[in-house]
Amino acid sequence: MGQDKGPKREEFEREALVHLDTLYNVALRLCGNASDAEDLVQETVTKAFRAWDKYETGTNCRAWLVTILRNTFINQYRRASRQPSSVQFDTVENIAVFDDVKDRDPEGSFFHEIVDEEVKRAIQDLPEDFRIPLVLSDVEGMSYAEIAAVLDLPVGTVKSRLFRGRRRLQQRLYEYAMEMGYIR
């Protein structure tokens, strides 16, 4: 790293700030509101910039940033009385939506009737243990190994939470689509 501070900032902007959308998305899913999410992202970026010399160029910058964001959230934003960290098994997870719709809408085209706001609300309503792996995988496109590293969990746990989260979300969106008459 040069002595001039300009190049460091330029490099940081080029390597790290391209992930701002990802950081905001994860922050929003953790905090549940835009104002806290923005503060969390700001704090994460500041911390990452100060620690930029410790980041190894060429390694996974996005995973590095999301790890800082998550740790900051755990240390500062999570209220002591939040939900327990383990989630009870829900019978909903045993129900495959496909079995219900295969004769009426096997392609699942009813999903596309659902407005984005409702999809985001349904994701937000998932327990945090399911929500974050799902967002990192299905919205941000991270691999199981990346998610496991970021969340400090075994890969098997990531898979289990991700798959259960998907089942719950699918069931919830299916119920919503039924209520709205998108599927009969």
Added chain:
Amino acid sequence: MTAFWKKLRSQGSQPPEDVGCGGVMAQLFEYIDAELDEETVEKIRAHLEKCSRCYPRYNFEHAFLRFLGEHAHVEAPPELRKRVFASLLEESQD
């Protein structure tokens, strides 16, 4: 037959055994997420190509995950972007 199996066969291997509907269903998400090794992927693909029970199910789950990726995307608000850039400028002048 794909190049992968041609190569294996030339080494004396047999074509893949059918994983069966149960095997496909147990690994369906991992298959869609491209998290399986090449040999397992080939077995599942071979099964899906000929199974009228599994293929529609795969198609449905795949469509659902594609839908999620497209409709749950979030962009950082422009004010946050400005705020972050301004703070970096300040930080690097300290």
